[in-house]
Amino acid sequence: MTKFISTRLQVIVAASALCILAGAPAVAPVQARAPAVAPFGGDIADFYRGRGGAPLWFAPNAGPAAQQLLQLLASAQADNLNPRRYDVRGLARAVDGARSGDPGALQRAEVMLSSAFVAYARDLRHDPGVGIVYVDQELKPAPPSARELLIAASRAPSLGDYVQQIGWMNPIYAKLRQALASRIYHSPAESRLLQLNLERARALPAGGGRYVIVNPPAARLYMYENGQVVDSMRVVAGRPDPIAQTPMMNAFIRYIALNPYWNSPPDITSRKLAPTILKEGRAYFTKRGYDVVDQFGANAHVLDPMAVDWRAVAAGRVKVNLRQRPGPANSMGKMKFMFPNAAGIWLHDTPEKEKIEDAARLESNGCVRLEDAARFERWLFNGRAPSPKGARPEQKVDLPQPVPIYITYLTAVPSGTSIVYFDDFYGKDRAQARRFAAL
Template identity: 40%
Template sequence: MRAELQRMGASELAAFYEARDFRPLWVKGRSLRPEAQAVIALVGAAAADGLDPSRHDPGVLARATVGAPGRDPAQLARAEIALSTALAAYVRDLRSPPDAARMVFTDPALKPPATDPSQVLAEAAAAPDLAAHLASTRRMNPLYAQLRAALADLRSGRMAVPDGDRQRYESLLLANMARARQIPADPGRRFIVVDAASAQLFLYEDGRVVDQMDVVVGKPRYATPMMAGVIRYAVFNPYWNVPVDLVRDDFARRVLRQGVSILEAQRLEVLSDWSEQARPVDPARVDWSAVAAGRKLLRVRQRPGGDNMMGQVKLMLPNELGIYLHDTPHRWAFDARQRTFSSGCVRLERAMPLAKRLLGAGAPAMTPAEPEHRVDLAEPVPVFITYFTAWPASGGLEVRRDAYGRDPPLIAALEAAEVRRLASAHPHAKLCLLTGTKLSRNLF
C-alpha cells in the first residue's frame, strides 16, 4: 500500500493510511467491499450538485475496481487508493465553495463541514455502518436541498423560465448552491438564517420554519458579511457602540462642520477606550480632524433610550466583525422594498418577540430599566447570515437584486473552474481559458 501511494502520487491520503498502519478501507481479503459501488454511485451523481463527474474520473474508478477482485495485491491497492481519492475529492467539492462564496465562521462551536481528505476518510472508517455513512454523505442542509431540487427541475424542464434565460438561471442556481454549501447538514434543533439578499430572517425549529420576519441589512458600502455565529445572550436596554469607521466617515466630519453639540443632541458620548473601565472624555478636547483622517481611532457610544439605534434589545453573537441582530427605532425602514440601510448589522422587525422566544423561561417579564441588562440563552442558537440572489418559488425561480454585486465574481469563478476542468479534454474549453471567452455549456 505504501508503495502504491507513492507511485500514484496520493500524498493527501498518506496521513490517513499511516494512522491505520496502511490497513485498507475498501478491500477485505482478496475482494472489494460492497461499499465500493456506493462510492462509484456518489461520484456518478455529482452533476446533480452542479459538480463535474468527470473531475472524479468515474470511468477510471470503475475500471480500477471492476477487475480488482481476485487479482494481485498491487491491483487491489490501486483500487483502494482510487476509491479513497474519489470519495475525498467528491466530499471536498460538495462541501467547499469558491472563495467568493465563503462564509466566515466566528464561533468555535461552529465549524465548516470537514473537507480534509484524511478527516473525510477517518470519518468513513470510524462509522459503525459504512454503507449508511456513505448514503448520508450526500445529505446537505435544508436550504441547499431546496436549491438542488430547483436545479433538477430546471434541467429537466419542469421549471418554467423566460425564453433565453435557462443558462442564466442555471448559473444563478449554481452560485447560490455554492453559498449554501458551508451550512452544516445538521445545523441543530433550532437555528436562524438571515438572507441579506431578500432582507429576511427565518427561524428554524426541528427542521421547519416557525417564524419569519423582514430585516434591514447593510448598505452596499457597509455590506452585511456572509458569516456563521452563535447567539449566546441578549442585552436589554443596550448602548450603541458606534462602529469606528462610521465615527471616522460620518460623525467626525459632522462635528467638524457643526460642532460638538450634535453629539449631545443624539445622546452620544466619547469614551477613553474599549475596556469595561473606559471613562468619559470631553468631546471638545478630541482632535476631530485626526479622527476624520483615520489617524486616531475613537470610541463613541449612544446612551440607551427610545432613539437608541439598538432599540430595546440586541442579540449577541460574539464575533470580531462587530455584527449583531438588534431592534431599531427606525420602523419606516421595514416598509422599503430594498432594505439596505444599516452599517452592517441586522435590524429586526420584531426583535422583542424573537428575543423572548429564544430566551424562553429566562426572558424578563418587562424591559429592565438599567442599561446593558444581560440575559444568557439556556440554549445558544446558531445564526447563518447568507446571500441568496435566486430562490425556488412556486413553479419557477425568484431572482433577487444583487445589491452587493457578489454574483458576477462568483459566477466567473465557477465558470473558470469548469473551463479548467474541461480544458484538457475539450479544445474549445482550452481556448476559452486562454482568451477569457464565456463558456457555453451547449458546446459539450
C-alpha cells in the same frame, strides 16, 4: 410471494456481508475505478459489522434508493464534481448483477454503493472558499466520517427520500442542485447564478437542530428547527458600499445585551453626526443621549464633548468615540444579539421601524436590524424571554444554549417548486464568476 423474495434477499445479502466482514473469501475483490472510495473500506466494514451484516441498499424497505443514488452520481457535474470519480457505469452493472440474487453479486453491489455514497457525500461537504468568516470553527463545513454518513442514512425513515432529497446537505442546497440538474432555469445566466449560489449553500448546516439564516439579498431572517423554517422576519442589512456590507459569517449567538449602548462607527460620526453637533453644540448630547468616551466597552470613561475639535472630526482628520446611551432613540433599540466577532457584527432591535417597510432594506452599517426583536428573543429563549432588571446599560443574558447563525448571500433561493432571484447588491455574483472563470 414478493414478501418471501424480499426476505430471502435480505438474508442472502446479510450472510454475504458477514462473510466479507469476517474475512472469508466469498467473492473476488472488485477492481474499483474510483480510487476515492478505497480509504473508507475499514469504516464501511465497521458499519456493516455494527448492524450484523444487514444490507442497506438492498434492504426490503430501501425502495428505489440504489437507483436514485446512481442518478445523483451520474449528474454530479451539477455539484461541480466529475461523475467518473464514482464509476457510475460500474455501479450500474453491479446493481443490475445483484438482481440475479447471486450472493456474491449482491455483496459486491452493496459495498460498492456504500463506498460511492460516502465518497460523494464527503465531497459535497467543504468550505466553498467564497469569503465566509468562520467565527466558530465548529461551523465550518467538513467531510463527515463514513460511519456517520451511513448511520444517518440507515436511520432515515425512507432511504429513498433521504437520497433523493440529499438529506445530508441543507435543504436549500438540495433544491438549488435539483433545479440545476433538472435544467429548471430560463437562460445560461440563470444557470450560472444557480451554480454560484450552490457553492455558497455548501456552508449551510445539514441535519436537524435549531439555527438561524440571514440572507441580505432577500432582506430576511429565517428561524429553523429540524430542517424546517418555523418563523421568519424582515431585516435591514448593510449598505452596498464596501465598508458597510454585511459579511458572510458562521457563528454562535451566545448572549443578548439588554439596554444596549450604540457605538457610532467613525464614518457615521464624521459624515452624519459631527455636522449636526457643530450646529447644536452641547444641547445635542443632552437631547440625543450621546457621550464622548475614551474607549468603547465596559471600562469606558466619559469625556467633555466640547473639548473635541468637531470641525476636524467632520473633515475626517480626527476620530472620536461617540456612544449613545440606552433609551427610546437608541439605534440598537432595546436589545442586541451577540455572536462576538472581530468585525463587530450583530443583530439588533431598532427604533426606526419605518426602515423595515422599505422595499430595498440595505441601509445599515453592517449590522442587521430586526423587524421584531422581541419575537426573535422569545424564540431564542424557548418562549421565556428575559426582561431588563432596571435601567442599567448592557445587561448580558446568556442563551440557554448557543444557537448557530449563518449570514449568507443567496441571490437564488428556492420557493416551492421554483427559484426566486434577487439583485446582486454587493457584487458577489460578479466577483465569484470572474474568479471561477480564471481557474
